[in-house]
Amino acid sequence: xxxTERLVLRRPRLDDLDAMFAIMSNPMAMRxxxxxxxxxxxxxxxxxxxxxxxxxxGGEDFIIEHDGVAIGTVGAGRLPxxxxxxxxxxxxxxxxxxxxxxxxDYVFAxxxxxxxxxxxxxxxxxxxxxxxxxGFVETGRVERDFQLGDEWCDTIYLELIRP
Numbered sequence: 058x059x060x061t062e063r064l065v066l067r068r069p070r071l072d073d074l075d076a077m078f079a080i081m082s083n084p085m086a087m088r089x090x091x092x093x094x095x096x097x098x099x100x101x102x103x104x105x106x107x108x109x110x111x112x113x114x115g116g117e118d119f120i121i122e123h124d125g126v127a128i129g130t131v132g133a134g135r136l137p138x139x140x141x142x143x144x145x146x147x148x149x150x151x152x153x154x155x156x157x158x159x160x161x162d163y164v165f166a167x168x169x170x171x172x173x174x175x176x177x178x179x180x181x182x183x184x185x186x187x188x189x190x191x192g193f194v195e196t197g198r199v200e201r202d203f204q205l206g207d208e209w210c211d212t213i214y215l216e217l218i219r220p
Contacts, residue, residue, distance in 0.1 A: 059119065059159045066119040066131065068157055069108045073120055076127035076144075077101050085145045089181035093205055117164055119158045123147065129148060131156040133164060139173040139217070141184075153187050161191065165219055173217045177212055185213065193217045 059066035069077075078101040080086050087094040095101045108130070110117045118136040120127050121143065129152070139160075143153050164170065175193055177184050193215040202212040215220030 059163055061155050061159045062151060063123060064159070065122040065158055067118050067122065068112050068158055069105060069130070071105070071109070073106055073127050073175050074098065074102055076120075077105050077130075080129060080142060080144045082134075083145060083185070086142060089178035089184065089210075090142065091203070091205075111135065117160070117168075119156070121152065123152060128152065131160050132173060133160075133173065136164070136168065136170050137173045139175045140186075148183070153184075154190060157187065157191055161217070171219050173189055175215045175217075177213050177215065179181075187219075188215055191217060 066096050075098075076186075078095065078098045081095040081101045081104060082098075084094050092192075095104070102169055108116075111134040116132070117136060118130060118132040118134045119130055119139070121129040121141075128140060128147045131141040131153070133139045141153050141157060161173070164173070175188055177188065179198070194217075195213055197214040197217050199214075200210065200211045201209040
């Protein structure tokens with residue numbers, strides 16, 4: 058468990074299902090995610106089961122809690138990939154930056170991973186801003202990288218070198 062000024066970062070649990078479905082089914086939260094919003098709770102259950110299995114196998118996924126409520130995730134289920142998602146009700150309060158800083162300190166202190174990587178839709182200015190403040194730098198771009206529903210999406214690749 059990691060504790061910051063306002064947040065607790067803890068490992069995912071089965072009882073996170075409802076909170077994660079509230080995020081993963083939300084079209085605003087999922088706008089720039091790599092999948093469409095979850096159509097039903099069974100999709101989220103499979104996603105959460107996979108996250109728990111990855112964590113049990115050594116992955117570094119964390120649930121972000123604020124005032125005892127699960128509001129998002131941060132981490133690297135498969136190092137060196139790094140990512141985060143948070144419910145829109147908690148956007149623009151600095152929670153993602155706070156959780157990400159705690160995670161970065163943790164992962165670089167506990168592992169020998171030389172860098173972290175992140176992939177972001179270039180339209181996701183908020184996530185790009187957070188990653189930039191954390192020290193991630195762009196390493197490449199691909200246009201029309203993948204298709205979600207009827208929409209083609211581009212990708213920006215970023216890296217953070219171990220401090």
